[in-house]
Amino acid sequence: MAPRKRATIREVAQATGLSPAAVSYALRGMQVSEETMLRVRQAAAELGYEADPIARALASGRTGxxxxxxxxxxxxxxxxxxxxxxxxxxxxxxxxxxxxxxxxxxxxxxxxxxxxxxxxxxxxxxxxxxxxxxxxxxxxxxxxxxxxxxxxxxxxxxxxxxxNRSGVTMALEFLREKGHRRVAVLTPTRPSTPDRPADVHVIAEAERLGLDIEVQTARQGLADSAGVASEILSRADRPSAMFCFSDSIAYGVYKAAAELGLSVPGDVAVMGYDDHPMSELLGLTTVNWxxxxxxxxxxxxxxxxxxxxxxxxxxxxxxxxxxxxxxxxxx
Amino acid sequence: MAPRKRATIREVAQATGLSPAAVSYALRGMQVSEETMLRVRQAAAELGYEADPIARALASGRTGxxxxxxxxxxxxxxxxxxxxxxxxxxxxxxxxxxxxxxxxxxxxxxxxxxxxxxxxxxxxxxxxxxxxxxxxxxxxxxxxxxxxxxxxxxxxxxxxxxxNRSGVTMALEFLREKGHRRVAVLTPTRPSTPDRPADVHVIAEAERLGLDIEVQTARQGLADSAGVASEILSRADRPSAMFCFSDSIAYGVYKAAAELGLSVPGDVAVMGYDDHPMSELLGLTTVNWxxxxxxxxxxxxxxxxxxxxxxxxxxxxxxxxxxxxxxxxxx
DNA sequence: GCGTTTCACTGAAACGGATCAGTGAATCGC
DNA sequence: GCGATTCACTGATCCGTTTCAGTGAAACGC
The missing domain is CATH 3.40.50.2300 (Response regulator)
Incomplete structure (x- = not known):
């Protein structure tokens, strides 16, 4: 680990007989003659000079x-x-x-x-x-x-x-159309932000469509949502459909269903949200963006x-x- | 977008009546008295001072x-x-x-x-x-x-x-044990690095186990591997098993199989590598790390x-x- | 031919910290 | 009680760029 010293702009300046400022301008193609620009670029290449992003960021205020x-x-x-x-x-x-x-x-x-x-x-x-x-x-x-x-x-x-209003409406109307009335909704929303527009809209739409819904929150990812889904699915009067606010959560429902010996869609319908590539493989009906x-x-x-x-x-x-x-x- | 001027170390120095150097030391808890340290921290908090990571990186040579x-x-x-x-x-x-x-x-x-x-x-x-x-x-x-x-x-x-030697051996021996002789291997290796140890080992192990293998490369991700798999699976004398060097590639095989109306594992056995969480859902036999x-x-x-x-x-x-x-x- | 522009470039001052070589005072050893 | 240490802190320099305010010379207008 020998932190091989890098060439600085001053060395390029020295090599070309110009001032550091001129080199700085030349390398960025500003207000210098065609000829010096070439000369500077060549010298820079020979010295293996690369502008230090940190120094540049400090001076220019931009990090890239x-x-x-x-x-x-x-x-x-x-x-x-x-x-x-x-x-x-x-x-x-x-x-x-x-x-x-x-x-x-x-x-x-x-x-x-x-x-x-x-x-x-x-x-x-x-x-x-x-x-x-x-x-x-x-x-x-x-x-x-x-x-x-x-x-x-x-x-x-x-x-x-x-x-999301359209997305939610689309999903809930679809479930309604297929005859589902009792729907569990799994959302990743945290309790501290209960007023996310999408969630509010779920409730409004459910009401409009005459759906009997229950909203539960789950973390994203299989493990947690499977736990939440498992609780819901093992009830005697489990809902006939689950609407998940992300495909990842829906995957957790699949996992929970499998563990409980329930089949999708035989025993419970599952609806996702997002359309991750894996959803096609699993046959998950979902809302695509x-x-x-x-x-x-x-x-x-x-x-x-x-x-x-x-x-x-x-x-x-x-x-x-x-x-x-x-x-x-x-x- | 008013880039609200940030407090600098000099302002903190001014506020405490110390030198910038002392403030720098104090904030990093080095060689200053307990008392000044507290005073500096308080002043810094009052001014809302946060060390600029860029300047720090330039001076210290470390970016974090x-x-x-x-x-x-x-x-x-x-x-x-x-x-x-x-x-x-x-x-x-x-x-x-x-x-x-x-x-x-x-x-x-x-x-x-x-x-x-x-x-x-x-x-x-x-x-x-x-x-x-x-x-x-x-x-x-x-x-x-x-x-x-x-x-x-x-x-x-x-x-x-x-x-990977053990991983490959494990996978191939498992396939062999289940009676598979003709195996297609899908690897993400590019042609320019044909000597990756794992690939070499696949060939050696296949030979040892008396397997008839065919190695194909595919990009990671469903789309490309599905294409490659599709070609292999639509042949009249398709292999009885596919060994994929990543679960993502295996998912592509599932996709191809589904599109061709073939069932996994009924028509073709699939073996993955990595054990992504989704593999449990799909029932993919795989090598876990x-x-x-x-x-x-x-x-x-x-x-x-x-x-x-x-x-x-x-x-x-x-x-x-x-x-x-x-x-x-x-x- | 003389003032004004433009051009190509320079010098120096940022940018905001870290660090090194002191410095004066207090503490220590004996 | 005097030299040697330690302690807490300072001033200056550095990190490697960008950028601002020039500067001298050439080009230009008329």
């Missing part, structure tokens, strides 16, 4: 890093989203600093503020608690793009929101905003029902 | 960031690994900079060098091409922990290697190495066969 604060990376769909965003940012020469709030609003706050202190050029966030007050502080000091829910405080640079479109939009918007091109936008994603075998007509 | 270079994040198991490592690093107050080589050795090289230029304090890498020469450059300039395969060039700080143990070990080792505690270690992970329904006795 975009923070990505995920709601809960236990959720497979959010993992796909993170992977996609990471890859897409790389293509635009930005690094993604990916953090996981793990469904915890307090943690979300801590991480968001740390990200700001890390001087990221922009932030993409899939908020756990869109109503939290600290968002205003963040949007004040850096461009924020929200995915999923819009933030209720602060001025985001852009939003890629999901039309255009993952690629979301990734592209979020990245485009955050990069534009971090470059100061502040075309404030709100992109609404429409859902799409993927009908598969996990929900069958009742009776 | 650990690079994580994944082999291919299309693989769900590697996604789990990345999520786990990211979370575990956060607990130790380090940030993970997660990059995806996408199975491409050239890309791996580029990203690895960029990570070094980004001045990460350490690097965890799951190498695509463990024999590449550039690794030596990297291990020379920063502590590297390899996961999976050991690097053949350079001096890594530590290694968490998988005993202790994900949590790997995560903990890798993080512990890279953090220790980046702190200069250079206890060079090699941890070997033993596999574990998870027998489920996807492989049944032939005939």
């Amino acid at each position: 890093m975009i923070g990505l604060l995920c709601g809960s990376l236990e959720d497979l769909w959010q993992q796909s989203l993170a992977v996609g965003i990471g890859r897409s940012l790389r293509e635009k020469d930005r690094y993604a600093l990916i953090l996981d709030a793990a469904g915890d609003p307090a943690r979300e706050r801590t991480l968001a503020l740390q990200l700001r202190d890390q001087r990221v050029d922009g932030l993409i966030v899939q908020p756990v608690d869109p109503a939290a007050r600290f968002w205003a502080d963040l949007t004040d000091s850096l461009p924020v793009v929200a995915i999923g829910d819009a933030l209720r405080n602060g001025q985001t640079a852009a939003e890629v929101v999901f039309d 255009d993952l690629d479109g979301i990734v592209r939009a979020a990245v485009r918007l955050v990069v534009a905003a971090s470059d100061g091109k502040t075309r404030r936008r709100r992109i609404v994603q429409a859902p799409d029902l993927r009908e598969r075998v996990s929900v069958q007509p009742l009776g | 960031m650990i690079g994580l270079l994944c082999g291919s994040l299309e693989d769900l198991w590697q996604q789990s690994l990345a999520v786990g490592i990211g979370r575990s690093l956060r607990e130790k107050d380090r940030y993970a900079l997660i990059l995806d080589a996408a199975g491409d050795p050239a890309r791996e090289r580029t990203l690895a060098l960029q990570l070094r230029d980004q001045r990460v304090d350490g690097l965890i890498v799951q190498p695509v091409d463990p024999a590449a020469r550039f690794w030596a450059d990297l291990t020379d300039s920063l502590p590297v922990v390899a996961i999976g395969d050991a690097l053949r060039n350079g001096q890594t700080a530590a290694e968490v290697v998988f005993d 202790d994900l949590d143990g790997i995560v903990r070990a890798a993080v512990r080792l890279v953090v220790a190495a980046s702190d200069g505690k250079t206890r060079r270690r090699r941890i070997v992970q033993a596999p574990d066969l998870r027998e489920r329904v996807s492989v049944q006795p032939l005939g």
Whole structure:
């Protein structure tokens, strides 16, 4: 481990007989003659010079890093989203600093503020608690793009929101249509943010459709949701259908059903939300969002905003029902 | 977006009547009196002072960031690994900079060098091409922990290697035992690194066991592996079993089988590798690695190495066969 | 031909901490 | 009671860039 000394801009300056400032300009293609630019580039190449990102960040105030604060990376769909965003940012020469709030609003706050202190050029966030007050502080000091829910405080640079009202309506109407009346709803929402628009809408729609629903919360990921589902499914008067607010939670229901010797959809219908690639294999009927479109939009918007091109936008994603075998007509 | 000016160390110095140097020491709990330390901390809190990570990095040469270079994040198991490592690093107050080589050795090289230029304090890498020469450059300039395969060039700080020989033997012997003779092997290995130890071992073991094998490569992820599998499965004389070098690839086989109207394990046996949580649901027989143990070990080792505690270690992970329904006795 | 622009470049001051070589006072040994 | 240590702290320098305010020379307008 010999931290092989790197060449600095001064050495390049010395080699070319120019000032460090000139080299700095030349390497970024600003206000120098064609000839010096070539000369500088060549000298830099010979010396193996690469600008130090840290020093550059300190001087210019820009790090080239975009923070990505995920709601809960236990959720497979959010993992796909993170992977996609990471890859897409790389293509635009930005690094993604990916953090996981793990469904915890307090943690979300801590991480968001740390990200700001890390001087990221922009932030993409899939908020756990869109109503939290600290968002205003963040949007004040850096461009924020929200995915999923819009933030209720602060001025985001852009939003890629999901039309969860349509998604929920679509799912519940589908269950209703298939004859299901008693439905258990599993949501990843934490008790501290009971007013998430989607959850409110579930209750309203259930009422409108005459559904008898029961809402339970579960962490993302198989293990926890399987536990919650297991409790519900082992009751004598178990509901005929389960509506899960993410495919990962639905997978937990499959697991619980298997352990209890129940079949899907024979003994219980399961409806997911998100459409993770694995859902096709499992035959999970679910609500699909255009993952690629979301990734592209979020990245485009955050990069534009971090470059100061502040075309404030709100992109609404429409859902799409993927009908598969996990929900069958009742009776 | 008003970049609200942050307090600097000089302002804290002014407020306490001390020199910036004293404040710097005090905040890090070095060589100052108990009393000044308290006074400084209080002043810092009042001013809302937080040390700027960028400036600190420039001066100290340490960024607090650990690079994580994944082999291919299309693989769900590697996604789990990345999520786990990211979370575990956060607990130790380090940030993970997660990059995806996408199975491409050239890309791996580029990203690895960029990570070094980004001045990460350490690097965890799951190498695509463990024999590449550039690794030596990297291990020379920063502590590297390899996961999976050991690097053949350079001096890594530590290694968490998988005993792939045992894993492969275990899988192939299991298939043999169940009466399978003709086996298709799907590996994510690229043609440019044909000498990966695991692949070599597959061939040797197949020979020893008298298996008739055919090795095909596929990208990680459902889509591509499904294509490759589809070709194999639609042949009249298709093999009786498929051994996939990752569960994600196995999922692609399930997909292909479903599309061709073939049943698993009725028409074709499928064997996975890794044991992703979803495999339990699908009943995929697979080779399990202790994900949590790997995560903990890798993080512990890279953090220790980046702190200069250079206890060079090699941890070997033993596999574990998870027998489920996807492989049944032939005939 | 003289003032004004433009051009290509320079010098110095940031950026915000960490660190090193002191420095004066208090403490210690004996 | 005097030199040697330790202690708590300071001033200056450094880390490697970017950027601002020039500067001298050439080009330009008329």
